[in-house]
Amino acid sequence: MEEKYIEEVYERYSKVIQRICYLQLGSVSDADDVLQETLVKFFTSGKSFIDEEHEKAWLIRVAINKCKDMRKSFWRKNIQPITETNAVFEMSEQMEVVEAIIGLPAKYKNVIFLYYYEGYSASEIATILEVKESTVYSNIDRARKKLKKSLGEDMYEETF
């Protein structure tokens, strides 16, 4: 496989994978591990795709599944690594927002990221996550309510 192709794919998708994984795992290093696993899986699976959107959706789903796999270990629940490497943000408000989103249940984090950051529609998110469209809407709604409560109205208004 040509290095140039690997670099192109990496350039195209690494950030979105890293970001969604960071929200899932709350750790830069864990997100980085999943990013690498996901792209290695992509390059070695030999899978073909209809178009770039199909390719991207597959990568996001694989990354989310790998995050679940990392999280599902009974022993990793609700505890933080001692040698944690968290992201550093320019403004304390940004850190507060990210921490609030990381604190949400996984299904809420996924829809928030895909809806507000990636700009997917609820229908597209339903296809990516393999859930009902109505579930996506209800999860967005519940996530908003939780964030309003944790961040407060003013901060929430500046969040999305």
Add this chain to the structure above:
Amino acid sequence: MKKHFKAAMDQIEPNGSSLDNIKTKVREAEENPKKYTISKYKRVIKISTLIAATITITFGLGFVSEPIAQAVSSLPLIGETLNDFYVAYEEKHGNTDLLPDQEQIQESGVVVSDQGIDCEMLGAYNYHNGTIGVFFQYSGDVGEIKDYEPNFEFYIGDSPHNEVQLLPGTHYSEEEIDGKYVGTIQLEFEGAETMETLPITFTSLGGVQGEWHFDVPIGEDPAYTDLGGEEYTKGDVTVTFDSLYQEGDTSIIYCDAITYNPNNDEGDVAFTLTLKDDQGEKIDIETIDSWYNGGQSKPNTKESNATRYYTFEITLAEPIPADCEYITADVSVTFVSGETVTLPTITLDI
């Protein structure tokens, strides 16, 4: 001005070495394809082949070796169905990482019929003694089947009113296999680790409302040995050995510790652990991963801030010998102040 969420996300970048690591791993995969292409479903197919081969051997030679006999007896009824399911699942999801190995599945075979639909509980599994999963299939007078979503609804518990609250790790999937709909549900909920029978009721299958109730026996994950969970305390230190995980060449001990240190601003404490087998031989430790819950979710009091909860995942360099009946653990904890607490030797039956 950018909104906070977008601005924050824009700042998260992959590690600079990620691309090089990916290139290296892809290169390794090209040079050693086996290492990267044996996915779980292929392992399942391998077992299936063994089953077929074994039947031939059984008829031809009249005997079957012990390991193969175990494979035959493990999933004689649902092996083929699961193989097909795993293949379809991988095609859709890109991997089968969330599905269990077949060896972990306990066959069931109970069928419940309602509204012209037969639902068969194929099997169940218990992963890490805390995540419960079931495989089932249904067929009959199904209604409209939609792609990209599970065409079933269910609740866990004795009634919809006493429904168990599922945790985010729960997920499900469904595939059509030879005209039947095969589904899997992996469940995470409080109390799953102590559950012996899973009460699950489907309220909708294939778009048809009805009631299909099962009490599914849940075995323990065979890879785990309970280490008792007894608390060993000395001074301000409490240690609990929870379980031993042994599968293939992997041996991991899970344990927890609680320390009380009113001067917690001084930093973390240092743990020292020595393990020996029942012959007094030292058991080498490869790595110790550790985490602490600093009590963020607890009241912000001096008392709670001084108490720290640690969890350790201790990976051994070699598996513990099969004939070893117990191991011993010597634990000492040194606080930043220099004070060291050494617990009496702990004996753990395995």
